[in-house]
Every structure is written in structure tokens, then in C-alpha cells.
Amino acid sequence: MQQYDEFGFVEPEAAAPEPHVPMREQFPPAGSAYMGGYSDGWEYRSVFAGSTLANSYSMVRQFLQEEGYADVPIPTTADELRLFRRPRTKQLQLFGEQGYTHNPIKILFHSDPKKRNALILCVYNEQVEGHLLRFHGVLR
Numbered sequence: 001m002q003q004y005d006e007f008g009f010v011e012p013e014a015a016a017p018e019p020h021v022p023m024r025e026q027f028p029p030a031g032s033a034y035m036g037g038y039s040d041g042w043e044y045r046s047v048f049a050g051s052t053l054a055n056s057y058s059m060v061r062q063f064l065q066e067e068g069y070a071d072v073p074i075p076t077t078a079d080e081l082r083l084f085r086r087p088r089t090k091q092l093q094l095f096g097e098q099g100y101t102h103n104p105i106k107i108l109f110h111s112d113p114k115k116r117n118a119l120i121l122c123v124y125n126e127q128v129e130g131h132l133l134r135f136h137g138v139l140r
Contacts, residue, residue, distance in 0.1 A: 020066075022066065022067045022068030023044065023067040023068060023069075023123060024067060024068030024069055024126070025068060027039070027041070027044070027125040027127060028041075028044055029041055030042075035063070037121070041125065041128075042124065042125050042128055042134070043122055043123070043124055043125070044121075044122070044123040044124075044125075045120065045121070045122050045123075046063075046120070046121050047110070047118055047119070047120050047121075048060050048063070048118065048119045048120075048121060049115065049117060049118035049119075050117060051117065052078075052117055053078045053081075053082065053116070053117045053119070054077075054078040055117070056078075056117050056118060056119045057075075057077075057078040057081055057107075057119060058078075060107060060119055060121050061074065063121065064105065064121075064123075067123070069104075069105060069123070072102055072103075072104070072105055073102055074100065074102065074105070074107065075100060081099075081100055081107065084098070084099055084100045084107075085098050085099070085109050086098075099119075099120075103124070103132065103135050103136075104123060104124040104125075104126050104131070104135060105121065105122065105123050105124070106120075106121075106122040106124075107119055107120075107121055107122075108120040108121075108122065
């Protein structure tokens with residue numbers, strides 16, 4: 001049966017929405033944009049920026065849960081995450097990433113002081129050969 005809108009035009013049949021497939025089951029292909037981030041096939045990277053660090057972290061936690069990473073241990077609160085901001089050693093780190101790391105995710109603090117409440121989420125494709133070695137930077 002055809003349906004018409006208020007102007008008399010035939011409305012197209014609405015396609016059934018496809019079910020959401022979590023990222024952990026179907027990693028975004030190389031060169032694709034996904035949910036506000038970008039994937040190169042090996043790493044998905046997105047920035048979450050809320051009005052406070054707690055809001056940004058809440059968004060990250062929700063995203064990880066919806067994308068199948070609920071079982072990955074992460075800090076319980078933003079205050080706990082904030083403890084990972086400090087470098088582990090007193091040595092000068094020029095290029096060290098500051099944040100929380102647990103395979104297959106990294107939650108990093110933004111390096112720009114103006115974006116102090118923003119968090120960078122990096123999710124790595126566990127299906128890539130040599131994933132663990134690549135995640136820890138042993139293999140490129």
C-alpha cells in the first residue's frame with residue numbers, strides 16, 4: 001500500500017534498520033569513519049570532549065560498553081583515570097603518551113592544555129596478526 005506525505009508525494013518504503021554490530025566483532029575497515037572517529041584497519045581513534053573530564057570519561061565508558069569492550073578493565077571513575085596523567089618516571093618524556101593502557105584500548109589525555117577535558121580513545125583490532133606485539137610497540 002502506498003502512503004503519501006502532506007504534499008501528496010509517495011513516501012518511499014522505509015528499509016528495516018540493520019542491527020548494530022559491535023566494533024569488537026566487526027572492526028571498521030581501513031580509511032573509514034565510524035561513530036565520530038577514524039579507523040586505519042588496525043587502530044580506531046576518536047576524541048571525546050565533554051564539559052568536564054568526568055563527562056568525557058562517562059562518554060568513553062558508554063562507547064566501550066556499546067562496542068563490546070565492557071570486559072576490558074578500565075578505571076572506575078574519572079578521578080581514578082586522572083591518576084594515570086602523571087608520568088611513571090621522573091625522566092623527561094618528549095613523546096610519551098599519558099593515559100591508561102590495557103590491551104586492546106588506550107585512553108589518553110589530550111596534549112593541548114586548552115582541551116584538558118578531552119580524552120582520546122584508541123581501540124586496536126585484535127584480529128590483526130601479531131596484534132599483541134604491535135599493541136606494545138614491539139612489532140610495527
